[in-house]
Amino acid sequence: MSEEASNGDHNSAAKAPPTPSPLRFSKFFQSNMRILVTGGAGFIGSHLVDRLMENEKNEVIVADNYFTGSKDNLKKWIGHPRFELIRHDVTEPLLVEVDQIYHLACPASPIFYKYNPVKTIKTNVIGTLNMLGLAKRVGARILLTSTSEVYGDPLIHPQNESYWGNVNPIGVRSCYDEGKRVAETLMFDYHRQHGIEIRIARIFNTYGPRMNIDDGRVVSNFIAQAIRNEPLTVQAPGTQTRSFCYVSDMVDGLIRLMEGENTGPINIGNPGEFTMIELAETVKELINPEVKIISVENTPDDPRQRKPDITKAKEMLGWEPKIKLRDGLPLMKEDFRQRLGVPRKN
Numbered sequence: 001m002s003e004e005a006s007n008g009d010h011n012s013a014a015k016a017p018p019t020p021s022p023l024r025f026s027k028f029f030q031s032n033m034r035i036l037v038t039g040g041a042g043f044i045g046s047h048l049v050d051r052l053m054e055n056e057k058n059e060v061i062v063a064d065n066y067f068t069g070s071k072d073n074l075k076k077w078i079g080h081p082r083f084e085l086i087r088h089d090v091t092e093p094l095l096v097e098v099d100q101i102y103h104l105a106c107p108a109s110p111i112f113y114k115y116n117p118v119k120t121i122k123t124n125v126i127g128t129l130n131m132l133g134l135a136k137r138v139g140a141r142i143l144l145t146s147t148s149e150v151y152g153d154p155l156i157h158p159q160n161e162s163y164w165g166n167v168n169p170i171g172v173r174s175c176y177d178e179g180k181r182v183a184e185t186l187m188f189d190y191h192r193q194h195g196i197e198i199r200i201a202r203i204f205n206t207y208g209p210r211m212n213i214d215d216g217r218v219v220s221n222f223i224a225q226a227i228r229n230e231p232l233t234v235q236a237p238g239t240q241t242r243s244f245c246y247v248s249d250m251v252d253g254l255i256r257l258m259e260g261e262n263t264g265p266i267n268i269g270n271p272g273e274f275t276m277i278e279l280a281e282t283v284k285e286l287i288n289p290e291v292k293i294i295s296v297e298n299t300p301d302d303p304r305q306r307k308p309d310i311t312k313a314k315e316m317l318g319w320e321p322k323i324k325l326r327d328g329l330p331l332m333k334e335d336f337r338q339r340l341g342v343p344r345k346n
């Protein structure tokens with residue numbers, strides 16, 4: 001049905017030209033909520049953008065420098081009237097009129113964040129300062145994606161939000177984990193000093209389609225290795241544990257946190273805990289039973305165990321993950337197979 005017909009104004013051509021009603025145009029040109037997503041071209045960011053764009057009331061602006069993100073992750077939105085993509089590095093100030101800021105920008109894979117550690121800490125510290133400055137200026141609510149890495153190599157298990165962590169301040173991972181700790185401090189200082197509305201999510205290991213194939217993280221490594229029929233590289237000792245959250249659950253948690261009343265920090269992760277040997281065996285079973293599993297050298301300061309206590313997320317956000325590891329891993333197979341250019345076997 002056309003716009004005119006839906007207005008029921010069939011005789012309008014004979015009268016004075018109708019003044020466009022703001023209501024009619026609002027459907028196309030105005031949104032109820034303008035949202036900035038920094039790092040929106042990345043793995044979690046692009047899934048978040050997909051979910052935000054599903055709501056017709058949202059207009060989404062992505063700022064990304066494409067260091068680890070890719071336009072490919074957003075290709076279905078490019079050209080959409082409610083979507084805008086800006087090449088921007090958050091270490092430089094940004095001025096846009098927005099109501100909410102999801103601040104995700106920062107390389108999250110150890111290989112990438114250790115590649116240029118000075119840049120990583122600048123991204124966390126100066127980048128977060130810039131986004132807080134923007135939030136202050138335009139009165140936006142801001143959500144920081146912090147990390148389970150703020151707990152370091154944890155001395156309590158599972159980790160709840162009141163644990164202050166066990167982080168090496170001068171280690172090779174410090175650019176990331178200390179960077180995120182300072183980012184959290186900045187968030188609370190702006191909140192206390194300037195009344196900024198803040199939300200802090202502590203994200204635990206997340207997996208799903210669109211992870212960078214060669215970013216070195218364990219799930220993407222194992223899936224890519226299984227599809228290429230290369231040995232799965234378990235870093236010694238292999239008894240270290242992680243808890244893996246499927247990306248759709250993660251995005252759901254982030255949106256609930258942003259829309260809720262609690263500042264956080266709140267752990268968002270899946271409490272199912274696996275050793276890296278168990279993960280390798282599960283990938284072998286589900287993706288390629290022919291593949292070998294080998295032990296390789298580890299990197300310094302690798303946390304020995306990690307598992308979120310999600311009591312707070314359950315109580316404050318009514319959130320808990322729905323997708324089990326065994327159900328989530330096969331959902332990555334097709335995406336990785338296509339990007340690796342490996343033909344289907346059957």
Ligand SMILES: O=C(O)[C@H]1O[C@H](OP(=O)(O)OP(=O)(O)OC[C@H]2O[C@@H](n3ccc(=O)[nH]c3=O)[C@H](O)[C@@H]2O)[C@H](O)[C@@H](O)[C@@H]1O
Nearest residue numbers: 108147149204205206216217218221233234235240276302
């Ligand atoms: O994936 C994530 O969400 C997290 O990834 C990293 O944290 P990390 O837990 O060290 O992630 P991985 O690099 O995936 O390593 C997980 C475990 O797998 C092991 N690993 C990694 C790669 C590999 O090929 N084989 C392997 O056994 C590592 O030794 C480590 O014990 C980042 O530091 C976090 O900020 C980020 O949230």
